[in-house]
Every structure is written in structure tokens, then in C-alpha cells.
Amino acid sequence: MEFQGQSIRMTMEDGLARVTLCQADRGNPIDATLGAELLELSGILMTSPGVRAVLLMAEGRFFSVGGDLNSFKDRIDELPRLVLDWTSDFHTALSRLRRMDAPVVCAVEGGVAGGAVSMMAFADVIHAADSVRFTAAFPAIGFCADSGTTVSLSERMGIARARRFILCNETITAAEAQAAGLVDHLHPVAEVRAAAEATARRLAQGPTRAYGMIKRCFSGALGRSLDEQLELEAVSLSRAAGFADAREGITAFVQKRKADFTGS
Amino acid sequence: MEFQGQSIRMTMEDGLARVTLCQADRGNPIDATLGAELLELSGILMTSPGVRAVLLMAEGRFFSVGGDLNSFKDRIDELPRLVLDWTSDFHTALSRLRRMDAPVVCAVEGGVAGGAVSMMAFADVIHAADSVRFTAAFPAIGFCADSGTTVSLSERMGIARARRFILCNETITAAEAQAAGLVDHLHPVAEVRAAAEATARRLAQGPTRAYGMIKRCFSGALGRSLDEQLELEAVSLSRAAGFADAREGITAFVQKRKADFTGS
Amino acid sequence: MEFQGQSIRMTMEDGLARVTLCQADRGNPIDATLGAELLELSGILMTSPGVRAVLLMAEGRFFSVGGDLNSFKDRIDELPRLVLDWTSDFHTALSRLRRMDAPVVCAVEGGVAGGAVSMMAFADVIHAADSVRFTAAFPAIGFCADSGTTVSLSERMGIARARRFILCNETITAAEAQAAGLVDHLHPVAEVRAAAEATARRLAQGPTRAYGMIKRCFSGALGRSLDEQLELEAVSLSRAAGFADAREGITAFVQKRKADFTGS
Numbered sequence: 162m163e164f165q166g167q168s169i170r171m172t173m174e175d176g177l178a179r180v181t182l183c184q185a186d187r188g189n190p191i192d193a194t195l196g197a198e199l200l201e202l203s204g205i206l207m208t209s210p211g212v213r214a215v216l217l218m219a220e221g222r223f224f225s226v227g228g229d230l231n232s233f234k235d236r237i238d239e240l241p242r243l244v245l246d247w248t249s250d251f252h253t254a255l256s257r258l259r260r261m262d263a264p265v266v267c268a269v270e271g272g273v274a275g276g277a278v279s280m281m282a283f284a285d286v287i288h289a290a291d292s293v294r295f296t297a298a299f300p301a302i303g304f305c306a307d308s309g310t311t312v313s314l315s316e317r318m319g320i321a322r323a324r325r326f327i328l329c330n331e332t333i334t335a336a337e338a339q340a341a342g343l344v345d346h347l348h349p350v351a352e353v354r355a356a357a358e359a360t361a362r363r364l365a366q367g368p369t370r371a372y373g374m375i376k377r378c379f380s381g382a383l384g385r386s387l388d389e390q391l392e393l394e395a396v397s398l399s400r401a402a403g404f405a406d407a408r409e410g411i412t413a414f415v416q417k418r419k420a421d422f423t424g425s
Numbered sequence: 426m427e428f429q430g431q432s433i434r435m436t437m438e439d440g441l442a443r444v445t446l447c448q449a450d451r452g453n454p455i456d457a458t459l460g461a462e463l464l465e466l467s468g469i470l471m472t473s474p475g476v477r478a479v480l481l482m483a484e485g486r487f488f489s490v491g492g493d494l495n496s497f498k499d500r501i502d503e504l505p506r507l508v509l510d511w512t513s514d515f516h517t518a519l520s521r522l523r524r525m526d527a528p529v530v531c532a533v534e535g536g537v538a539g540g541a542v543s544m545m546a547f548a549d550v551i552h553a554a555d556s557v558r559f560t561a562a563f564p565a566i567g568f569c570a571d572s573g574t575t576v577s578l579s580e581r582m583g584i585a586r587a588r589r590f591i592l593c594n595e596t597i598t599a600a601e602a603q604a605a606g607l608v609d610h611l612h613p614v615a616e617v618r619a620a621a622e623a624t625a626r627r628l629a630q631g632p633t634r635a636y637g638m639i640k641r642c643f644s645g646a647l648g649r650s651l652d653e654q655l656e657l658e659a660v661s662l663s664r665a666a667g668f669a670d671a672r673e674g675i676t677a678f679v680q681k682r683k684a685d686f687t688g689s
Numbered sequence: 690m691e692f693q694g695q696s697i698r699m700t701m702e703d704g705l706a707r708v709t710l711c712q713a714d715r716g717n718p719i720d721a722t723l724g725a726e727l728l729e730l731s732g733i734l735m736t737s738p739g740v741r742a743v744l745l746m747a748e749g750r751f752f753s754v755g756g757d758l759n760s761f762k763d764r765i766d767e768l769p770r771l772v773l774d775w776t777s778d779f780h781t782a783l784s785r786l787r788r789m790d791a792p793v794v795c796a797v798e799g800g801v802a803g804g805a806v807s808m809m810a811f812a813d814v815i816h817a818a819d820s821v822r823f824t825a826a827f828p829a830i831g832f833c834a835d836s837g838t839t840v841s842l843s844e845r846m847g848i849a850r851a852r853r854f855i856l857c858n859e860t861i862t863a864a865e866a867q868a869a870g871l872v873d874h875l876h877p878v879a880e881v882r883a884a885a886e887a888t889a890r891r892l893a894q895g896p897t898r899a900y901g902m903i904k905r906c907f908s909g910a911l912g913r914s915l916d917e918q919l920e921l922e923a924v925s926l927s928r929a930a931g932f933a934d935a936r937e938g939i940t941a942f943v944q945k946r947k948a949d950f951t952g953s
Contacts, residue, residue: 234676237672240663244659245659245660249659252658252659259651264856285856299635299639300636300639302674302677303635303673303684303686304662305658309658311639312655315646319581319606320580321581324639325549325550327639328550328639329550342850345853367828368831371827374833376852379848382840383911384648384649384650385912391783391835391840394776394780394834397835399773401832401833402768403768403769407830411761415758415762422831497939498939498940504931506927507930508926516916516919516923520916520919563903564899565938566942567929567935567936567950568929568938569899569925570926573919575903575918575922579907583847585810585845588844588904591903593888593892648911648913
């Protein structure tokens with residue numbers, strides 16, 4: 162299983178889907194092409210049983226510059242409609258990546274701006290270079306934030322810190338981003354890829370379907386009543402307890418050996 | 426456009442509304458007068474197109490001591506009804522300040538207690554003196570927390586940290602408050618006002634209507650489903666993309682010059 | 690008023706309910722017995738007016754090892770149904786402890802794993818030994834998280850940090866747990882009990898019914914709209930203002946003496 166688009170490439174190996182933003186010369190912008198390709202790819206990843214983990218990375222100097230502003234200027238009168246078109250694809254893709262079973266690990270070796278900060282922030286684990294900077298960008302062109310920014314950044318930084326980052330159009334260093342919770346682990350740039358690979362490979366050997374339930378239970382966890390959330394967890398665990406991976410996990414524990422999960 | 430109340434004063438200049446708590450001799454208490462005046466003022470600020478940013482500050486030794494306890498003792502049997510009267514004004518004012526387009530910056534030069542901690546915490550950016558202390562106060566008089574405390578403090582500190590602050594009636598230093606997220610920036614007391622002014626002036630030159638959408642999208646961002654929130658962002662950005670400020674922002678970007686936003 | 694179960698013991702003194710996990714030889718596991726006994730106990734604590742604070746602690750080397758995995762292996766085919774049975778008791782107990790008036794303080798002297806991390810995290814104030822470690826555990830046996838983990842840990846660590854802790858099956862030190870917000874105060878192990886006792890005794894002299902309103906207003910505070918939450922606070926405070934403890938609190942303030950709350 163492979164995917165080769167104009168803006169994204171995906172290869173599969175041992176249950177690990179490596180997704181690479183591959184328009185380095187343009188700074189890996191978020192545009193209509195990326196949205197359409199990511200939507201197609203998210204559908205493939207969500208429905209292919211062999212996908213156990215996703216590693217999201219980017220080629221070139223920037224992880225992603227965010228929206229493709231140069232393409233905006235020629236169609237400025239059409240923007241209100243175009244925004245609805247673009248977000249229809251891109252937002253749906255982000256929602257499916259968040260909901261699918263496989264965890265998403267992100268390797269950030271270059272700068273990130275605008276909607277790409279949110280695309281990154283939706284990842285379950287983020288390894289970033291200690292040299293990168295993160296820029297809000299939206300209000301610099303009179304835009305409010307899309308790309309799920311108000312959810313992904315609030316989940317990572319808290320609502321008030323995320324709001325300040327966007328309103329003040331802040332640019333923050335990797336260390337500031339880590340302190341605020343925007344990224345998880347920092348490394349010298351040359352070591353980011355290997356560290357993210359290691360995390361992704363480890364997760365690719367985990368109980369994939371239980372991971373999916375964990376992801377979905379945490380999504381909106383503070384938005385539901387305590388009792389609704391408790392029952393969602395109970396029903397999810399009841400189902401997970403019947404999966405082959407739970408049987409293997411419990412058996413391995415009793416036999417004092419490492420579990421050999423198959424993601425089923 | 427000006428406003429001169431008994432407890433609050435407001436002056437406008439270059440799109441910046443300077444709101445000053447002006448009952449220094451009483452410690453700027455939150456009472457019926459402040460509630461009524463802040464409600465009137467919030468209506469003025471919300472509906473006057475020229476308002477691009479709000480700077481909230483206070484005269485005297487205390488930013489605000491919170492509720493006016495001395496006034497409580499003479500009407501102790503009426504308190505259940507009075508609380509409903511007071512909160513009707515004050516809570517509505519806080520909700521409108523949070524929802525209006527203009528960002529709110531707060532300059533905190535003196536101590537803050539009770540409901541005033543929440544009034545401050547609703548600000549989008551808070552500059553505070555490194556000498557101030559913040560006191561929960563409510564349970565000291567057998568009260569639970571009003572003034573939006575459970576929202577504004579949870580957005581800034583997280584739910585558990587905010588709950589502990591209130592339940593344990595904590596008094597925390599400026600450094601502790603900053604570490605917990607309750608305030609954003611610390612300064613020597615003599616420099617607070619200028620720093621807050623600088624932030625407010627910068628925001629007063631921003632894309633005001635997009636700021637309003639950012640504020641409203643972040644409000645309740647963790648309470649809605651991911652997909653509802655994504656679509657709220659998409660529809661908001663579609664509208665913002667049609668504003669004059671977006672056109673100016675994109676044009677300025679392409680022309681590699683600073684955008685000249687008008688807030689329209 | 691006392692309670693002596695197989696897995697939990699409770700004694701009352703001066704309004705303080707001391708709840709002790711007392712199966713040290715088994716590592717204080719969460720099993721059907723603990724669930725049933727904690728449910729019964731939560732009902733007692735919630736409906737006994739004299740309960741002013743709860744101190745939760747554990748005997749032995751572990752605070753709790755979490756689910757009783759050894760009991761899982763013999764009934765592996767029944768697990769989906771058993772999970773529903775167990776959570777019915779345990780989850781309801783956790784919900785009632787969160788909703789009741791009396792604040793809960795937790796003393797953590799030994800390691801904590803799985804669902805016990807969440808049981809601990811629901812406490813309003815957590816004192817822990819600087820030597821303890823906290824382990825997610827769930828995915829190690831192919832399980833997703835129950836025990837309210839997605840709420841209690843999200844309230845303390847934020848959604849993204851909590852999700853990473855669980856997905857990656859992290860084991861974190863006491864210092865890491867405190868930095869992430871999972872526990873409140875660290876002490877040498879020999880001093881944990883006394884510190885937690887002091888906090889619990891102080892809370893046991895507070896305005897118990899107002900505490901309950903504070904707990905309930907913070908529960909789900911980010912899940913409701915701002916205006917709904919403001920009105921919930923207003924109505925709660927209106928009721929609290931009519932309680933004997935509010936009258937005493939205001940009177941004591943005016944008389945410049947310490948309030949003598951009775952929890953009524």
C-alpha cells in the first residue's frame with residue numbers, strides 16, 4: 162500500500178505508515194491539493210486494517226508554512242467560498258486522523274506556521290528540533306484561525322495560552338513550545354527523525370484498536386458530563402476486553418513475557 | 426466617547442478604550458454599582474465600531490478586593506436575592522466583554538481577590554506586577570465562587586489547579602500565578618502600565634473583527650465536538666476572508682509591507 | 690460511624706473520614722470487591738451530614754496496582770460482561786465522591802498504576818511521596834482506559850498530556866507528575882501522611898456545603914457555555930449565601946475574627 166500525491170507521499174512498512182509532506186520547494190503549503198490528498202489518504206489509513214501507527218514528517222527547510230498566501234491574492238474576491246471548499250476537505254481529513262485507531266507521531270525538523278501548527282498539534286506524540294519556531298500567522302493577514310486550531314492547541318496548551326498565541330500572533334521557540342505543551346520532545350535537528358521513528362515503531366507494535374478507543378475517549382473528554390464520559394469508557398473497555406490483543410496482553414502478563422499484539 | 430461612573434471610568438483614544446477602576450479608597454470593590462456600570466460600559470464597548478482594544482486597569486493599592494463584604498453584613502437576610510441581582514448585571518457584563526470583537530488587556534499593579542481574580546482572568550493578555558498576590562477568598566466567608574471563576578480560571582490554570590486554588594482559599598504570589606497560567610507577563614510594578622499599554626496599542630492596530638471571531642471560537646472550544654468546532658472555524662474564516670482587513674492583510678503580505686488594518 | 694470492608698476501611702473523627710485501602714498484601718487492587726465496597730462507602734459519605742472532609746490513603750508498599758490482572762486470566766471469555774459489572778459499581782462510586790460536598794484529600798506513599806491513577810487524580814488535593822512512580826498500564830494488556838481516566842487526568846494534566854501518558858504507557862516520577870499537574874504537593878515519604886492530614890483537617894473546618902457547590906461547578910466547567918456556567922454559579926451562590934456558614938463567615942469577617950464554620 163502506497164500513496165503518491167503532488168503534496169503528500171505515503172509508504173507502509175511493518176504496520177507503520179510514513180506520511181511525508183513533499184513540496185519542499187514551496188514550503189509544504191496547505192492548499193486545495195494538500196487538502197484533497199490528505200482527505201483521500203486519511204480514508205485509506207482509516208480503513209486499512211494493517212495500519213498500526215502513522216509517522217507524519219516533512220521534507221525541506223519548513224515543516225509547513227501554513228496556508229498558501231500567494232494563491233490567495235489572485236482570487237481574493239472568491240475567498241469566502243474557497244475557504245469553505247478547502248476546509249471541507251482539510252478539516253474532514255484532520256477529524257479522521259484524530260478518530261482512526263492508529264496513533265499519529267509527528268517529526269518536526271523545520272519551522273511551522275498557521276494551520277500547520279494545528280495539523281502538527283493533532284498528533285498524539287510530537288518530536289521537534291530544538292531549533293524550530295512556531296508562528297500563529299492567522300491575524301497577520303486578518304484571518305481568524307481554522308484547521309482545528311482552537312481544539313488542537315487548547316488540548317495541548319490550555320484555552321487561554323492558545324488564545325493568546327493566536328491573538329497576539331506570537332512566534333515561539335521550541336523550548337517555549339515545549340514548556341507550553343505544544344510539542345512533547347525536543348532533540349537536535351539531526352536526531353528528530355530517528356526519535357520519532359522509534360516512538361512510531363513502538364506504537365506500531367501496540368494494541369491498535371484499544372489505542373483508537375483511547376483516542377476517541379479523550380476527544381471531547383472535558384465536553385461531556387462526568388457520568389456520560391465514565392459510561393463511554395466502560396462500554397469502550399467492555400468491547401476492548403473482547404479483542405484478541407486484550408487476551409494476548411493478559412496472557413502475556415500472567416506468563417511474565419512481553420505481549421505480542423497484532424492490532425486485532 | 427467617554428464614560429464616567431462612580432466605580433469605573435473610560436476614555437477612548439486611537440481605538441483604545443482605557444477602562445479604569447476608580448474607587449481606590451474602597452479598594453475597587455465589586456458591588457451593585459460596579460456591576461451596573463460595567464454592564465452599561467460593556468454595551469457601549471460592544472456596539473461602538475471604533476473600539477479596537479480595551480485596556481483594563483485600576484487606581485490605588487489594590488486592583489480589586491473582590492466583593493464588598495462590608496455591604497453584605499447589613500443585608501445578610503437578603504443576600505440570596507441580592508446575589509441574583511448583582512450577578513445578573515456583573516455576569517452579563519463579563520460575558521459581553523468576552524464575546525465582543527476587541528481584545529482585552531489587563532494591567533495589574535495591586536492585589537486581587539475573590540471575583541476580581543476572575544474579572545482579570547477573562548482578559549486576553551494580563552501584565553502583572555511581580556509583587557502582587559492573588560487570593561481566592563470565596564470560601565473564607567462560606568461562599569462558593571461566582572464571577573465566572575470556574576470558567577476563566579479553568580481556561581488559564583486547568584480545571585484541577587483552579588479548583589484547588591478556590592477550595593483551599595489559596596493566596597499565591599505573582600510568580601506562582603504566572604507558573605500556573607493565571608497571568609501572562611510579570612514586570613516590576615513601575616513598568617506594568619507601559620507594558621500593558623504597548624500590548625493594547627499593538628492589538629488596537631489589528632484586524633478587530635477577526636480577533637472577535639478568534640475570541641468566540643476559543644470560548645467553549647473544548648465543550649463542543651471536534652467536528653462542530655471545525656465547522657465553526659470554517660464558517661468564521663469564510664466570513665473573515667470577506668472583510669476589508671483580510672484583503673489588506675493578503676495584499677500587504679504579497680507586497681512585502683506591513684498591513685494597515687482598519688478593524689473593518 | 691465506621692466502615693470495615695475487605696478492601697477498604699473508614700473511620701470518622703471530628704468530621705474527617707479516613708478511608709484506607711487495606712489489602713496491602715495484594716497491592717490494593719481495584720476489583721469487584723473494592724468497587725462494591727467503595728460504592729457503599731460513597732453512599733454513606735454522601736448522605737452523612739457530619740462528613741466534612743475525606744482523607745484517602747493506602748496501606749503497604751503500593752497505593753494501588755490498579756486492576757487485578759490475575760483475576761482476569763481465569764475469566765477471560767467473560768471479561769466484556771465483567772467490565773460492565775465492575776465499572777457499574779466503581780464508576781458510580783467515583784462520580785459520587787466527586788459530587789458530594791466534602792472535599793477529598795489523597796495521601797500517596799507508594800506506587801500507583803492503571804485505574805488507581807485516576808481514582809487518585811479525582812481527589813481535590815493530592816500529597817505524594819517524592820519517591821513514587823505513576824504508570825498508565827492500560828495498553829500494556831491491550832486495554833483502553835476506564836475509571837474516569839479521560840476526565841480526571843485531563844482536568845489535571847490537560848487532554849493532550851493525559852492522552853500521551855496513556856497511549857505511550859508512560860511511567861513517570863513524582864517530580865514529573867507534579868510538573869504535569871497530576872499531583873499537587875511532594876514530600877519525603879515519611880511526611881506525606883502528616884501533610885495530607887493537615888490539609889484534610891483544615892478543609893474539615895471549612896464551609897462544607899459551599900465546598901460541594903465549588904466541586905460541582907468546576908465539574909464540567911469547560912463543557913458548558915459561558916452563560917450557562919455563569920448562571921450555574923449565580924444560582925449556586927444565591928443558595929450558599931443563605932447557609933449558616935455564609936452568615937458566620939461574613940459576621941466573622943466584620944468582627945475581624947476567624948470564622949467558626951459548622952458545615953451547615
